[in-house]
Amino acid sequence: MAVCNPKPPLMAIFVFFLFLLHKTNSESFSFKFDIFEPDTFPIALVGDAFSYGGALLLTRIDQGGDSVVIRKNSVGRAVYLTPIHLWDRFTGNVADFTTEFTFVVDSGGPLLHGDGLAFFISPVQTALNIPLNSSGGYLGLFSPENAFNPSPYQVVAVELDSFGNAWDPIPEPLAAHVGIDINSLRSVNTTGWPINSVPRRSLGKARVVYDSKTKELSVTVSYGSKGGTTVSVSQIIDLKIVLPEWVRIGFSAATGDLVESHGIASWSFTSFLRQPESK
Incomplete structure (x- = not known):
């Protein structure tokens, strides 16, 4: 007569724990906002940023009777509060990530307008602080x-810059561009941004992808469906050297003497941090 052994085989236990170990040796994180309700958590609005009509408006718009006035010298940020694990100090592995957002930059009519918005990654401690x-x-x-002094300040940003300043690759007012910034406002790589050639209030879509194997940060900005206007730019960046292990992500925008509105209509983010596979 056969006797049933209630104890599971040792090999089965070993395989089971290997499976669990493998499952916990990868770390993923994601969020998606198709619309922004008032007081959307966990997004912090800093400075002049506010939510309105299901969107995030990064710079101030004042209502003056029947007219709308875009405020000069306005600065605002929208920051996702939950820290993102960008790389692992024990393994040295860096996360892959993809973020997409739709946006509207509206000049209000004038040919000359400014100044732009940016998606940024910065240390947890400084993400909520708007510089003076x-x-x-x-x-x-x-x-x-x-x-322009990269040593004391840590930030990686993708800027959608609508006004060409003296430090920009083409220092002309209408030289709008998409740039990649590493600890400095002087972009390491740029391409033209067709903000002045698309219809006013056009909805743009930006996609930012980081491949940890190639260390390439790639950016695509498009308007319209297939066949529409698309520009792209990329740069090799070792994020482990540039940024701390834990970061926050968000948007920043500003106006100066020239103005425009900066709206974020939707936003998604996904990251995956690889760990050594179990042997």
Whole structure:
């Protein structure tokens, strides 16, 4: 007569724990906002940023009777409060991530307008702090003192810059561009941004992807469906060297003497941090 052994085989236990170990040795994180309700958590609105009509407006718009006035020298940020695990100090592995957002930049009519918005990644401790005197071409990211001094300030940003300043690749007012910034307002790589050639109030879509294997940060900005206007730019960046292990992500925008509105209509983010596979 056969006797049933209630104890599971040792090999089965071993395989089971290997499976659990493998499952916990990868870390993923994601969120998606198709619309922004008032007081959307966990997004913090800093400075002049506010939510209105299901969107995030990063710079101030004042209602004056029947007219709308875009405020000069306005600065605002929208920051996702939950820290993102960008890389692992024990393994040295860096996360892959993809973020997409739709946006509207409206000049209000004038040919000359400014100054732009940016998606940024920065240390947890500084993400909510808007630097002093960071309106205008500083995009709410930098103060004049640290804008071109990369040593004390940590930030990686994708800027949609609607006004060409003296430090930009083409220092002309209509030279709008998409740029990648590393600890400095002087972009390491840029491409043209067709904000002045698309219809007013056009909905743009930006996609930012980081591949940890190639260390490439790639950016695509498009308007319209297939066949519409699309521009792209990329840069090799070792984020482990540039940024701390834990970061926050968000948007920043600014106006100066020239103005425009900066609206974020939707936003999604996904990251995946690989860990060594179990042997």
